[in-house]
Amino acid sequence: MTETIGKNELARMFAGAAARIRSEHEQLSELDSIGGDGDHGATMLRAMTRLEEATIPERTGDLKTILREAGWSVLGVDGGASSSMLGIFFSGMSDAPITSASLDCAGLTAAFEAGLKAASKQTRAVPGDKTMMDALIPAVQALRSAADRGGCITEALEAAANAARAGAESTKNLTAHYGRAKHLGEKTLGYQDPGAMSVALIFEGFCSGLAESKGETDNG
Amino acid sequence: MTETIGKNELARMFAGAAARIRSEHEQLSELDSIGGDGDHGATMLRAMTRLEEATIPERTGDLKTILREAGWSVLGVDGGASSSMLGIFFSGMSDAPITSASLDCAGLTAAFEAGLKAASKQTRAVPGDKTMMDALIPAVQALRSAADRGGCITEALEAAANAARAGAESTKNLTAHYGRAKHLGEKTLGYQDPGAMSVALIFEGFCSGLAESKGETDNG
């Protein structure tokens, strides 16, 4: 069980998220073409590459800097709504008080909450509007309650991933109110919101990536 | 057997030609779309309407005037190469010395020869170039020899129609040298030239139209 997130762990989390997106990007674009313009998968691919680049071992600077630059770099993806939301989310994480070289569960939770706060500033969408917020908000909330229960980071991220997945699933029964899909009314009923699905994949990827990193630290 | 062509007979000839074109115009356009732009059938339909209008009983004026105006009216069809060639052909017929109210076989032949002379001025195409000249020239020549043999108009026009048909058929084995199709080289081999086919149909129509008129004059 992981107790702290340092630069290596963050790199593993991002790598895990990138791996999940890469395996699902076609489905993401398909979902986006139902109500949008079909580019969400491509955008997320580019965003994930930026995340990975931001955490290559060569990168100097503390966690705070790495998170801000990772977010900025995702903003530079030119991917429209989703890359802006995610970019602001990651760069916003750096607004949290990060003093040490690594974050414990409470610190990681605070960072995610700061990211959510920044992202929320950029959209009026709330859960039920069929956007990535339907996955992001419950994910961060689950992280918070797990942390308050004193759970370890692994447990907390598992809880967040499950909450994100449930939130993404729930968008199937919603009609979009924001983004390109909002013009569609009923037409997206029965389909997940691609952005929400991406958020779920990212949190799932955090967990699997961290598991690997844990495995390796054990071996080392 | 018809001995003279007056306004009524001319009207019947044009009506007969129009009838033949109307029943074949789709095939004409198909042929034109192999090497051209597929509009020949439509153009010929418009040209034939003009010919008929030029010979409605209400039209005053002598044969000479009627032929010139018929030709001018066909020139106004906006049909490209074919309507220009036919328009010039019919208006050119009026260049022949037409004094009486009707033409005997020699007079009709002279008129057709005058038309051919005018048309030839507008093109360098000769038999073998896969244009309407492949039908028009032999048709007029056949008319001439029939007339010289002292044949009646019916016989002469039958001979002309057969010659036109043979000329049109012969274009199957030719590659186009003029018109839109000239850029095609071998590609039109095996297909009749649409303009040549139109000429054949027109001369066939002259015969059938005249036959009707003969029938009617018998009854009257």
Next chain:
Amino acid sequence: MKMKKFINQPQRIVPELLEGLALAFPDKLRLVGSNIVARAVPKAAGKVRVVTLGGSGHEPGLSGFVGQGMLDFSVAGEIFAAPGAPRCLEAIRMAAERGESVLFVVLNHAGDVMSANITMDMAASQGLNVKMILTHEDISGGPNPEDRRGLVGFLPVYKVSGAAAEEGRSLQECLEIAERMERNMRTLAVAVRTATHPSTGHAIFDLGEDEMEVGMGQHGEAGTMRMQLKTADETADIMLDLLLKDLDVKRGEDLLVIVNGAGATTLMELLIVFRRVSHALKEKGINLARSRVGEYITTQEQAGFQLMIARMDPELLRYWDAPADAPYFVTP
């Protein structure tokens, strides 16, 4: 239907088309920074700069309107994708190089708006004097302005604000003129055939062989009214009536009308549609003051068009008529 387009690598489309644009119009514009298009000859120092952002694949929109009397900078995104905030900020920094103030024209699309908002936050934190105007005139979005997309209406907004800036009006004045133009314009789009996404090669939407869709967005976003294909006159009447009603146009008012081709629809058709629009306005006693028929913002080889109407006042007409010299919009 297999995509057949003259491109090289899909991921090189945007830089290559922008380079082509700059090479074709060296006297009008040049490339600066990363996929940012700037005027070849900047307007006089101190005058307000007009900057816009938007995805590519809509040529000549948006960068084809950089030039004297119109845009000073255009930030080009990927195909159908908004450019990120960092590049927008880069452009605004260049625009404000010598302390000029900047009018930032943004078409209402989720991605563009988000980039623009983040850009505005950053610009403010850096003390830049920037004001943003959002164009949202697509009446298919319903009553709520926020839900209305920005379609070809960007063109008159660029034109009148660009002319006002050229004339030396203040940022506040340019903004007010742009806002007045924006408030008084309405657009509706119709599509009859889909386009292929130049990067993916996939059709961006589906439509039945004898259907047309009114309210279609600029990136294959589905519309609001799917119906049997209609004649040019019927289609023009349906769309014009919805627009006139929404803008509440009265007899005797002056209108600017733009018929914008989506890509594969011929100018022949656009002119036939415009003919009906012109007749219908005459019947209703509305004055067709100005008009444009052509392709200003396209969606690849999509077939269809946008019909835009705008209520004009003397000042808006004056700025609309003012000289302009952009690659794809010239007023002598």
Next chain:
Amino acid sequence: MKMKKFINQPQRIVPELLEGLALAFPDKLRLVGSNIVARAVPKAAGKVRVVTLGGSGHEPGLSGFVGQGMLDFSVAGEIFAAPGAPRCLEAIRMAAERGESVLFVVLNHAGDVMSANITMDMAASQGLNVKMILTHEDISGGPNPEDRRGLVGFLPVYKVSGAAAEEGRSLQECLEIAERMERNMRTLAVAVRTATHPSTGHAIFDLGEDEMEVGMGQHGEAGTMRMQLKTADETADIMLDLLLKDLDVKRGEDLLVIVNGAGATTLMELLIVFRRVSHALKEKGINLARSRVGEYITTQEQAGFQLMIARMDPELLRYWDAPADAPYFVTP
């Protein structure tokens, strides 16, 4: 593929599109006689008139170039069909109303040439002072000029002869300038997707899903080189090399380059093609003096483009740069 076009009755297409054109540009042109387009404000009495004829369905060509500094009259035929001699004569009579002399610009297509020749006979018999110039720059026709069609090269011919006429040059001088322009230009076309004939609704030619055809005519006339679809750069190189060779262009010479879209090919693609042409000319030490990228003569929703190059001399450049104000070609 079913035709989906915004028209009313097929047989009304031409009059309706011309009426739309006149309604959209009332300050530039008007309809006179039967489907004849004339300048709204005739040029000063006595100056040479430039008149052209051609089939419709190619918009903006040809009537979209009636205006100051370009055409005085355009005689529009039916879709893809030359207008007959009687209407051409009608236009020339109007052009020569006050005894002006007339330059008659004719694109080399069998139907147009025949109408033009008959028109010239009639004009001569009526004592009108008319000189005719035939444009035939399509190198796909082979070595014999007679076999070369007139493609987008009509544009520089209209432009330089129109500017010369505007300047008050004599008919003989205008003719010589037009002929020099014509002798020094070459065009080659490529098509990748067919168009539907707006009157018949039929495809005007067939092409395999992964083929392109070089040498394609403007009305579906088959081309000379059918090959696998190539990239933008490969296609540009193939076509440019053929053109440079045919025109025998030397290092250091000044070229005008026009990339003309056939209809459905996007400006995005045309700009990417132009980019390569520009690079290739630089590599060869040839000077890209002027350029245009856009749609000047189309073939409905056909996909493809025409690449035109022309060797320019100082006088031709001066007339190319002279002011023009036609609906679809404006030079400030």
